[in-house]
Amino acid sequence: MKRRHLLVLAPATLAAVAADMSSAAPEPSPTIRRAIPRSGESLPVIGMGSWLTFDVGTDLAQQAQRRRVLQRFFAAGGGMIDSSPMYGRSQWLLGELLPSVPHEGKLVAATKVWTPFDRLGEGQLEQALALWHLARFDVLLVHNLLNWRGHLKLLRRWKEQGRVRYIGVSTSHGRRHDDVMQLIRSEPLDLIQITYNLADTSAEPVMNLAAERGLAVVINRPFDGGDLFQAVRGRPLPGWASEIACANWAQVFLKWVVSHPAVTCAIPATRQPGHMDENMGAGHGPLPDAALRQKMQSMLGRL
Template sequence: MEYRKLGRTGWKVSTVSFGAWAIGGTWGPVDDAESMAALHRALDLGVNFFDTADVYGDGRSERLLARLRKERSEPFHVATKAGRRLNPHVAEGYSRENLTAFVERSLRNLGVEALDLLQLHCPPTQVYYMPEVFGVLDDLAAAGKVRFYGVSVEKVEEALKAIEYPGVQSVQIIFNIFRQRPAELLFAETKRRGVGVLARLPLSSGLLAGKLTASSTFAADDHRQFNRGGAGFDRGETFSGLDYSVGLAAVEELRALVPKGHTLAQMAITWIGMHPAVTCSIPGCKRPAHVEENMAAADLPLLTPATMDAIASIYLRHARPLVHARW
């Protein structure tokens, strides 16, 4: 496992880390015993960074990570998020009162005195133009409730605005083979400012795992069923914003590029790691087998220039016309 610096925190985190959305909910049925086994296996394999949110299973994901802290002695970092509990989810809701209440709830769920890393959870674009919100985060850090803070964003433009605030240590953004725009400008700016990058949905909601087909079915509470058109939250969170059939067609072309000894998922994660501005990818893991496959990507050889060029061509033909300008 390789470790990279996360912003100016002084932390070095595993380049392939653990996304804990799936063990909370909206990815179909979950089993806490299986989730805990996956978390333990991640620690066994050198993972030291876990990403969650207060709304993942209404705190279920955070509470599982609290259990992990009690059951293991190894130190690790937990990033959580706040904001999506608002109903309606509007910029005005990002007030001192609400953010403080969200932080206190996450502190209880995680069983800690200070949150390692708090991220605004894909707030409305207007929030990035409200310096008072980032002032509240500064105050929470000064009060010892939050060690560091960052943002989780939908759009490159939001990330570029967010990193103008000096306290922002990290940007979490969708970055994968089907969503390549962050590499154009954002990564140069995050490197210049010393801001970490967390690449979420590295497997494009499972498309890049290579196991989905046109006949695959999803549970009613799985966002891959209910959010394809953006009914629950931003459409870009599901299959990277691609129509399912378009994604499947691109995956078929990608299969031919998978190096010997790799799986498609491992190639997709390796591709992300070849961008030095990315601190880590955070693939979702529900089972120990998922953990083992994903984490093995950290130790596999780099992709060849020819493979990288071929991946770029597939993006240009299949995904770029649909997603590049939007996010």
């Protein structure tokens, strides 16, 4: 569902916006950051995914659009960008665009190993470094637990060699939670990536265990693949949205996710610069408390 279908501005609203533009904009509130437990390093709570959205070839117009997405991301204080060899040309495009976008000291580069074969894992990571034009990664994950036994050995070796700072595993769509919990208990991980959103809260026991064991938690699919926008199509924002400085539904969905105490960072994906602005707005202002989080979840259940 396209977010542009969710809001139609009336002429009076447009006039008010134009009038407001004549006055100085208020100073933005500080970016909300969360610590990676293993190191204490903090991350902005809103990062960026690249599944589908950055799988772009040589079309110059599409490349320029993705460059604007990256520009808005870093200008708003973004940090973590996540990709994978599974994501088509996304790693290549990120490597092509990042040098032309100011981001000195901001990028937290995260990607994955994704192959059933031990012998291909290292070559895949070497290729990823070359595609991103990096000397090392910040985060490396075993994508969807594929051959995790073999690849975690590889990631540990790369960490010992200083070629990556944090290692872990990923899963999505509510899959294999029992396996992830077992790995949290048995393997020296720094981070997990997992699906969590207002329509799918099944990962909460995994997230809580990860927090107890000192792991960072990165959230994929915070919009449930866009289905959350379909659920609220045509509905105005609830009155309580202003209490947590939410100007649109994307910020409602993201603030609910990152207000969970176990969450370190959420990584929504978009191809639209305007949508990136909406996403990054969720990294500022107050977050819902436990009572409001429950109210927000109950609201969606009634839709």
